[in-house]
Amino acid sequence: xxxxxxxxxxxxxxxxxxxxxxxxDAIKSALNTAYKKNFGIxxxxxxxxxELSGEVKVFSQKKVVDEVSDERLEISIDEARELYPDCSxxxxxxxxxxxxDFGRIAAQTAKQVVIQKLREAERSLIYEEFLDREGEIVxxxxxxxxxxxxxxxxxxxxxxxxxxxxxxxERYEVGQRIKAYIYEVKNTSKGPxxxxxxxxxxxxxxxxxxxxxxxxxxxVEIKSIAREAGAxxxxxxxxxxxxxxxxxxCVGPRGIRVQNIVSELGGEKIDIIKYDKIPEHFIxxxxxxxxxxxxxxxxxxxxxxxxxxxxxxSLAIGKEGQNARxxxxxxxxxVDIKSASQFVEENASNLVWPAFEDxxxxxxxxxxxxxxxxQLGEExxxxxxxxx
Numbered sequence: 001x002x003x004x005x006x007x008x009x010x011x012x013x014x015x016x017x018x019x020x021x022x023x024x025d026a027i028k029s030a031l032n033t034a035y036k037k038n039f040g041i042x043x044x045x046x047x048x049x050x051e052l053s054g055e056v057k058v059f060s061q062k063k064v065v066d067e068v069s070d071e072r073l074e075i076s077i078d079e080a081r082e083l084y085p086d087c088s089x090x091x092x093x094x095x096x097x098x099x100x101d102f103g104r105i106a107a108q109t110a111k112q113v114v115i116q117k118l119r120e121a122e123r124s125l126i127y128e129e130f131l132d133r134e135g136e137i138v139x140x141x142x143x144x145x146x147x148x149x150x151x152x153x154x155x156x157x158x159x160x161x162x163x164x165x166x167x168x169x170e171r172y173e174v175g176q177r178i179k180a181y182i183y184e185v186k187n188t189s190k191g192p193x194x195x196x197x198x199x200x201x202x203x204x205x206x207x208x209x210x211x212x213x214x215x216x217x218x219x220v221e222i223k224s225i226a227r228e229a230g231a232x233x234x235x236x237x238x239x240x241x242x243x244x245x246x247x248x249x250c251v252g253p254r255g256i257r258v259q260n261i262v263s264e265l266g267g268e269k270i271d272i273i274k275y276d277k278i279p280e281h282f283i284x285x286x287x288x289x290x291x292x293x294x295x296x297x298x299x300x301x302x303x304x305x306x307x308x309x310x311x312x313x314s315l316a317i318g319k320e321g322q323n324a325r326x327x328x329x330x331x332x333x334x335v336d337i338k339s340a341s342q343f344v345e346e347n348a349s350n351l352v353w354p355a356f357e358d359x360x361x362x363x364x365x366x367x368x369x370x371x372x373x374x375q376l377g378e379e380x381x382x383x384x385x386x387x388x
Contacts, residue, residue: 005110006054012114018121023114024049030113031056034105046094056106059094126157127192131185137206138196142176152180152196165197168230170266179264181206199229204270207261208235214249223275226329230268232322234286234330238275247272273330279304283335286327290316293340297333304333305343313339 013020031047035058044061062075064087075095080087087093140152140159150161150172161172161180172178180196181203187193197203205222214220220239227233239246250272251258258270271289276282283304284292294307308316316337317324328335338346 027110058098060097064091123191159194159196161196201225201227220246226326232269234271234326236273236275307343310339
């Protein structure tokens with residue numbers, strides 16, 4: 001080793017923030033191991049490094065004895081007193097045993113240690129940086145795709161996007177620029193693992209925060225999100241100021257804001273729902289674009305029975321039950337959808353039918369169930385649901 005190396009350690013401490021003492025201790029530990037590996041493991045050695053000249057010396061701990069039986073572990077009392085005049089038998093003393101070619105080994109070992117410490121420091125900085133960015137959106141470049149896992153270059157490191165975190169149907173090409181959500185950062189022996197997602201519901205939340213100033217400023221808040229990535233999402237929003245329309249703010253002028261998000265998600269449909277603290281209204285809103293006649297709720301079991309016009313039943317349920325499923329996720333209620341005629345049939349015994357003068361029953365009123373929206377339907381229409 002040399003003074004140039006010691007100067008380099010000073011520069012590393014200044015530029016990278018790695019304490020010089022920590023580097024020297026690591027080099028000493030590595031040299032200790034290197035000595036035992038190259039010159040025998042029986043001796044207890046102590047490596048000393050001069051912090052000015054960089055000179056390395058190796059000292060072995062030996063027991064002071066009258067007659068030496070193992071030179072690696074013992075030293076005669078006469079030899080010991082030349083170094084330590086006051087020593088006695090059975091004392092333990094350190095004797096220099098630096099091999100002639102140990103300088104070369106020391107230089108190589110020191111270089112390896114410094115490189116390793118720099119890597120560890122770099123990994124630590126990257127880990128801390130991205131740990132602080134957990135929950136944010138990042139933009140990166142697809143570096144490679146292996147076994148359906150996408151590796152995204154994020155500058156000094158790369159992110160990992162596993163198959164479940166990808167939007168169904170999307171294809172990722174090397175060199176492609178993509179946005180993704182950091183949902184977890186793990187520190188491992190090989191460096192930080194940064195897990196990315198484009199299917200996470202919070203990816204949609206962050207996109208709205210970026211695109212809608214009212215959400216970013218906290219004037220409009222996102223109450224809940226239900227998402228089936230690549231197909232359809234529902235997002236409920238609430239305005240903290242009466243003069244601001246929460247749905248209109250998210251849609252934007254001529255729909256530009258929500259269309260930008262739809263484009264980013266590859267055409268995924270987005271229903272923007274106005275939140276309402278009244279469960280019946282909120283559940284009715286959540287089934288957009290379907291119209292709702294009535295909502296009956298069971299508070300204890302958290303079940304909502306929703307009555308819709310017969311011609312709206314398939315729209316309310318959605319393809320393969322998707323609309324109903326997303327509405328349930330969005331509201332936190334189990335949603336049971338029934339057509340008006342089905343509801344009347346199932347509850348006929350509980351309905352009171354007006355009688356004519358001759359005593360016959362006017363069951364034609366059953367045909368009027370579609371008009372049950374006179375009150376709730378009008379309120380629902382006023383809530384301004386949007387379907388992008």
